[in-house]
Amino acid sequence: MQVNDISRALQIYFDVMYECDLEKFDLVFHPTCSLFTMKNGELNVRPYAKYRAEIADRTPPKRLSQPRMDAILQIAVLSPEIAFAQVRVRLFEKVFIDNLNLLKFDERWMIVAKIFHHAETIEA
Structure with a gap:
């Protein structure tokens, strides 16, 4: 279960x-969540509000009919x-390979931390 x-x-x-849907974003990302990665040997941290704004400004891959590659x-x-x-x-x-830490709040699983890595680039 x-x-x-x-x-x-x-x-x-x-x-x-895929959709850049902020209502769904709020369902799955806890407001205290942050994202972490290494960029050019430096720690890169994005808090919830900054990441949410990036999602809001992003052209949804769905709009571009990009094939999904979720696993x-x-x-x-x-x-x-x-x-x-x-x-x-x-x-x-x-x-990307994303490592997601989730906690259960009021019967709902939410992401509280995301550590990610750019694993490969697909040629157009």
Whole structure:
């Protein structure tokens, strides 16, 4: 049951990346969430508000009829309220591997931290 609920939350996440839908964004990203990556050897941190604004300004891949490349690579349930998921998602020509930490709030799984990596580039 937990894995099915987490998978549904991850599908909302994939939809957010593809559609840039802010209502869905608010369903799956907790307001305290931050994103982390390394860029040119430097830590890059994006808090929720900044990332939400980026999603709002992004041209949705759906509008460009970009093929979807969503995949759940793994889900680990650490406790009834804590989980980890690793997913692959395509945004334009880039494919990312995202490590998502999720917590359960009022029966809903939400992302509280995202660590991501640009894994490959797809030639147009």
